[in-house]
Amino acid sequence: MAARAYSSSIGLPYDNTTITAILHYNLNYHPSSPPKRPSLPYYNDTSSAFRFLGQFKSLNSDDYQDLVPLNVTRMVTTVSMNAFPCVSPTNASCEGPNATRLAASMNNISFENPDIAILQAYYKHIKGVFGTNFPSYPPFVFNFTADYMPLELEVPRLGTEVKVLKYNTSLEVVMQGTNLLVGIDHPMHLHGNSFYVVGYRFGNFDEKKDPLAYNLKDPPLRNTAAVPKNGWIAIRFRTNNPGVWLMDCHSERHHTWGMDMVFIVKNGECPDESILPPPPDMPQC
Template identity: 35%
Template sequence: MAWNTTVEYTFDVGNYTVERLCNSLVITAVNGSLPGPTINVREGDTLIVHVLNSSPYNMTIHWHGIFQLLTAWYDGPEFVTQCGIPPGGNFTYRFRIVDQEGTLWWHAHSSVLRATVHGALIIRPRRGNSYPFTKPYQELPPILIGEWWNSNVVDIENAITEIGDAFPEPDAYTLNGLPGDLFNCSQNQTFQLSVRQGKTYLMRIINSALNNQHFFKIANHNFTVVAVDASYTNPYTTDVIVAGPGQTVDVLFTANQPVASYYMAASPYRTLTGDFLNVSTRGILVYENSTSASPVNVTMPINNDTATAHRFFTNITGLAGGPHWVPVPLNVDENMFITFGLGIVACINCTGLGDGRGFSASMNNESFVLPSGRGMSMLEAFYQNASGVYTKDFPDNPPLVFNYTDPNLNNGLQDIAFAPKSTKVKTLSYNSTVQVVLQNTAILAVENHPMHIHGFNFHVLAQGFGNYDANTTEPTFNLVNPLVRNTIGVPVGGWAVLRFIANNPGIWLAHCHFDAHLPWGLAMAFEVENGPTPGTTLPGPPADLPKC
């Protein structure tokens, strides 16, 4: 395609019928495809996406990454930056792609429709075809790791929300919407890629799953990681990729094995005990001129291999001095220590935990509630300086200091498992530097949570297990070439330290990217104040912004 200053797409979100796992199911998707369209742009382009909602559900689209400042109106989360596009309605998202290159993605940010409403967003360099690595022979189609349920996901969510229960395990995992040959009726629904022996390829991997992190491998092949979340990295060689929901990984790999076909596979990385779907979704990498009857098998890590996951997440560093690199800000204006994890809520008809109790979640003992039914989104309230939609008292620290990762927590601290429901934000001055320690808690369970901050990239200065100790950890901060991400997998029973500059006015959601945890309340929001000039002040809402 020809590259232009302005790139336009039309998304028609509607229902259509697909065949999976021996069944027919009506799903909601964009332009009748799963995954939806891949958006191709160059850094510096203006992207315009016209969304027509032909589905029976309210709809919003969220775009991972950072874009031209002052575009908070187009961020997408329902009731945060906009209200849903109603059935039969439309809304146009428009922003300029700035200061990032690589793979991002887009997805529905309304209900659990993200399961089938998602796709890749690929940003290539503006300066010719230059990358900060040797140009590959070819770029392969992006690979989106997903999940599949044999029922309508919105109906599932409505049913489990009413009783405070957990979201059920999927019936299959998928690669680009296809379950692969280990699942029923799926021999002919297996994703395939073709390569030429001796050539090096650029592969883009996206975890678009609702509730599972994944390992990804290709039999007998290694990868060289060159970017994560559209931020370049120092080259890192590995035989396994790990990605949580919301995360993207760009890798180079060379087809340097004998001419044959090889299985590629994604399998869950799970740190919770209990029953789950422990079956890989498989695709096939086929060498040109291969005559092999069956692909070479791939051996996956065990599902709870935290050592492998942690090694992957912590060995990658940012490409300091590379394209769009931003040095770590050294002077911190705001320090926050945020505990987060699961909890308990008392509710009528709750059966999730029995005895009138259901699952809940919180950050600093505040369980976030989206402000539906309040007449406007949080961003509209910010712009109009209206009260009654949210409050500005999200705490900088938890209300109680305790042994956050004690495995015996549930025996003695049940009172802190109950968090009040609220819609609270942390107010940040424009251009202030914010440091956040995210601390897992062991209330009910411990797991690796993929935490996503809208509107900003952040430096990951350190991460580890157990309780965070500033005295021992701060001297080890990587202030030279830390990883830059927009979604961080906070280690199971551990912590991570993030730092970013609040230079994007508006309301920005921060939440766990396990979709089951967001409606439980594992979220908060940052309110970033306007700057001192018209160019640093949030403009008025677009004329076609959906009404609440």
């Protein structure tokens, strides 16, 4: 076995170690020839990396197939790198182009952490902590993966916006990568739910054509999936876990720069379809 890192970042250090291992079975087996060393793709070969990921399948059974949501509500969100103007160019955080402060966003909103936890504010009905207007579609529609991007699109707005969903909604989320500031892969993670990866492609998502090629038979069940550089990925899941759930990029810098959003899943009708109360010994913040 052999593996090497995949990195689409330009000019950023990464672990370029190639790791190898031999899997030995304790059986009476004598190979006729020594194992061949594989020829690995180059570290930034995006096509090879996603061609490999595209081979992942789930169990192909009738029971499993019934779990993949078919009649869904679709939501589309961009995932972008951004920049804010810096107040002081001498500040150490002003490392972006033209002495800007690097940022990230989803649907042009750079997530701002509130002083009170969103879960606490939602459960205790505390007003003014978050808004409920996270858009279902990108507020600005343009050629997301073009080589040239208007500079005015690089600056997002700061906000703490959530998406409120009814219990047991069948949801499709299409995450569209953009070439704003720089195109790069984004490993997106959803808390509170696993999801089916039903499709991906490079370029801009075509709402009429691309869903026709979805894998709805045996898509892999994941909780983290990579949005390809200058491409998109489509996931589906049912909101059958009431609560407040973050969806964020697991590249830590992108996460802290604002590539996050929150789903609030409302309670269902039965007692076991409701958010549990906090424990009585829960410490105060």
